[in-house]
Amino acid sequence: MAAVETVRGPVQxxxxxxxxxxxxxxxxxxxxxxxxxxxxxxxxxRIADAVEKLGALSAQGVGTIVDPTVVGLGRYVPRIQRVAExxxxxxxxxxTGCYTYDEVPFYFHxxxxxxxxxxxxxxxxxxxxxxxxxxxxxxxxxxxxxGLLKCAIEQRGLTSGVERVMRAVAKAHLRxxxxxxxxxxxxxxxxxxxxxxxxxxxxxxxxxxxxxxxxDTTDVDHLAELAxxxxxxxxxxxxxxxxxxxxxxxxTVVEMCRRGYADRMVLSQDASCYLDWIDPALMRHLPQWxxxxxxxxxxPHLRKRGVTEKQITGMLxxxxxxxxETGAAG
Numbered sequence: 068m069a070a071v072e073t074v075r076g077p078v079q080x081x082x083x084x085x086x087x088x089x090x091x092x093x094x095x096x097x098x099x100x101x102x103x104x105x106x107x108x109x110x111x112x113r114i115a116d117a118v119e120k121l122g123a124l125s126a127q128g129v130g131t132i133v134d135p136t137v138v139g140l141g142r143y144v145p146r147i148q149r150v151a152e153x154x155x156x157x158x159x160x161x162x163t164g165c166y167t168y169d170e171v172p173f174y175f176h177x178x179x180x181x182x183x184x185x186x187x188x189x190x191x192x193x194x195x196x197x198x199x200x201x202x203x204x205x206x207x208x209x210x211x212x213x214g215l216l217k218c219a220i221e222q223r224g225l226t227s228g229v230e231r232v233m234r235a236v237a238k239a240h241l242r243x244x245x246x247x248x249x250x251x252x253x254x255x256x257x258x259x260x261x262x263x264x265x266x267x268x269x270x271x272x273x274x275x276x277x278x279x280x281x282x283d284t285t286d287v288d289h290l291a292e293l294a295x296x297x298x299x300x301x302x303x304x305x306x307x308x309x310x311x312x313x314x315x316x317x318x319t320v321v322e323m324c325r326r327g328y329a330d331r332m333v334l335s336q337d338a339s340c341y342l343d344w345i346d347p348a349l350m351r352h353l354p355q356w357x358x359x360x361x362x363x364x365x366x367p368h369l370r371k372r373g374v375t376e377k378q379i380t381g382m383l384x385x386x387x388x389x390x391x392e393t394g395a396a397g
Contacts, residue, residue, distance in 0.1 A: 069391060069392040071083065071158075071160060071214050071391045072160065072202075072211075072212040072213065072214040072245075073131075073151075073158040073159055073160050073161075073214065074144070074147055074148055074151040074158075074159045074160075074161060074211050075151055075152075075158070075159075078131075078158050080388045080391050080392050081388065082130070082158075083130055083131040083158060083384070083387060083388055083391070084128070084129070084130020084131060084158075084384065085128055085129045085130050085131070085383045085384055086129075086130065086131040086132070086133065086333075086383060086384065086387035086388075087124075087129060087131070087132045087133065087334070087335040087336065087358075087361065087383075088133045088248070088277060088301060088303060088333040088334070088335045088387055088390075089133060089135060089248070089277075089279055089301055089303035089333075089335040089336075089337050090132040090133065090134060090335055090336060090337070090338050090339075090358065091134055091135070091136050091140070091337065091338070091339040091342070092117055092121070092134050092136070092147055092150060092159070092339065092340055093113070093117070093136065093141065093143070093146065093147075093339065093340060093341050093342070094136060094140050094141055094339050094341070094342035094343070094344065095107070095140070095141030095143070095341070095342070095343055096141060096343055096344060097141050097143070099343060100141075100343070106343060107343070110146075113340070113341055114146065114149050114150055116340055116341075117150045117340040117341075118150055118153045118154060120340050120358055121150065121154055121157060121340070121358065122153075122154060122157075123358065123359060124157070124358040124359065125154060125156050125157040127359065127362045128362075129157070129362075130156070130157065130158060131157070131158040131159075131160065131387070132157065132158070132159055132160070133160045133162075133214070133215065133248075133335075133387075134147065134159055134160065134161050134162065135162045135164075135215070135217040135248050135250075135279075136161070136162065137162050137163060137164040137165055137166050137217045138164070138165045138166065138172065139165055139166030139167055139172060140166045142161070142162075142206075144161060144206045144207060144209045144211050145207075145209055147159060147161060147211075148209060148211065160214035160215065161206070161211060161213055161214065162213055162214070162215050162216065162217040162248070163197075163198045163201035163202060163206070163213035163215075163216055163217070163239070164198060164216045164217035164218050164232070164236055165194060165217075165218065165232045165235070165236075166217065166218070166219050166250070167219060167228050167229060167232060168219060168220075168221040168223060168226070168229065169223065169226050169228055169229070170226065170227065170228035171194075171228040171231055171232060175193065175194065175231075178190070178193050179191070179192040179193055179194070179231070180192050180231075192231065192234075192235050192238075194231075194232065194235035194239075195235045195238045195239050195242075198213075198216060198235065198236065198239035199239050199242055199243060201213040202216075202239065202243045202245055203243065213245070214245060214391070215245055215246050215247065215248055215391075216236045216239055216240055216245060216246070216247045216248070217236070217247070217248050217249075217250070218232045218233050218236045218247070218249055218250070219232075219249065219250035219251075220233070220249065220250070220251055220252065220257045220260055220261060221250070221251075221252050221255075221257070222252045222254070222255045222257075224255065224257060224260060225257075225260045225264065230264060233249075233261070233264050233265055233269075234264065234269055236265070237264075237265050237269035237270070237271050238269070240271055240275070241269070241270060241271070246275040246276065246277070246390055246391060247265070247271060247275060247276045247277070248276070248277040248279055248301070249261050249265070249276060249277070249278055249279055250279045250280060251278045251279055251280055251281065252280070252283070253278075253280065253281050253283050253284035253286070253289065253290070254283065254284050254286075256289060258278045258281075258289075258293045258298065261276065261278065261298075262293075262296060262298075272297070273296055273297035273298045274297045274298075274299070274390075275390070276298055276299065277298070277299045277300070277301045277333060277390065278293060278298045278299070278300055278301060279301040279303055280301060280303060280304055280337070281293070281300035281301050281302060281303075281332075282300075282301070282302035282303065282304055282305075282316045282319055282320065283304060283310070283311060284319070285311070285315050285318070285319050287319060287322045287323060287326070290319070290323060290328075291323070291326055291328060294323070294328045294331040294332075298331070299331055299332070299333060299386060299390055300323070300328070300331055300332045300333070301332075301333055301335065302316065302319070302320050302323075302332050302333065302334055302335075302382075303333065303334065303335035303336065303337050304316065304335075304336065304337045305317075305334070305335070305336045305360045305361060305364070305365050306336045306337075306338060306360040307336070307337055309349075313364070313368075317365060317368045317369065317372070318372070320332065320334075320365075320369060320374070321369060321372040321373065321374060324369075324373075324374045324375075324378050325373070329374070329377075329378035329381045329382055330381050330385070330386060331386070332382050332386065333382055333383075333386050333387055333390070334361055334365065334382050334383055335361070336358065336360050336361060338358045338360075361383075366379060
């Protein structure tokens with residue numbers, strides 16, 4: 068049995084329990100928080116609020132959340148440590164990687180194998196060593212080791228920056244063996260770009276990859292093809308009612324289960340205790356104040372539509388466990 072690194076240290080995969088595979092605790096813009104601290108508010112109040120919300124989730128029997136907040140989303144592990152120490156029954160797995168839809172962060176523009184103007188160099192990509200250090204040595208002196216890698220590809224597709232991060236993530240994965248989650252845009256079928264670059268060209272086993280936000284589409288035929296290719300599908304935005312509805316997301320899961328793909332899906336909400344990048348007018352469409360959609364709304368709906376307890380346990384327990392175990396996700 069394999070172990071997974073959490074904020075409080077390694078945990079056996081058999082002890083993860085019900086696992087939500089894509090939940091952000093905080094999504095922040097550090098430059099804004101540093102220069103306009105009023106936008107963040109009182110630190111102690113924010114931490115207490117996170118503890119309260121995540122404690123309610125833990126009380127419902129959830130054993131683990133995976134927080135894929137990385138560079139580009141305001142990752143700050145010391146704050147997450149303070150939350151975790153007050154939640155002894157909840158495992159929190161944190162990530163390393165880089166989140167961009169377009170170019171790499173400015174810091175990397177003139178460092179690495181390809182500069183921002185397209186000039187090729189012989190230099191190794193510093194992102195690889197950074198990611199590996201987060202996995203093997205711990206993040207920023209905290210001793211907390213990353214338990215997974217994160218990158219993104221959005222509707223605009225494989226920009227030079229997106230491709231560079233994806234290849235750096237692949238190299239770090241092959242050196243360390245920890246799994247990968249990718250923010251995708253299923254409407255633009257970016258999962259196939261993930262397959263080509265991450266898997267076909269770089270050699271990552273698709274069974275070790277979650278294609279995040281797969282539930283943003285109702286094209287079940289496309290999702291079935293990705294599942295057949297070996298990927299784990301993240302049905303992970305329940306409560307995010309932008310460009311789709313709860314019912315559409317749920318019916319996609321129901322149909323995928325009916326077709327026999329419950330062993331290729333994970334469930335989550337993409338919720339956040341606090342995020343600062345969205346207009347307050349849109350807040351009503353997001354679940355950042357509520358982590359309980361899965362237990363309170365999603366599972367009752369799925370049961371009514373014929374999804375079995377075995378399938379639900381598979382999506383919440385067995386698939387996450389296998390994803391984190393070396394060499395197998397299904």
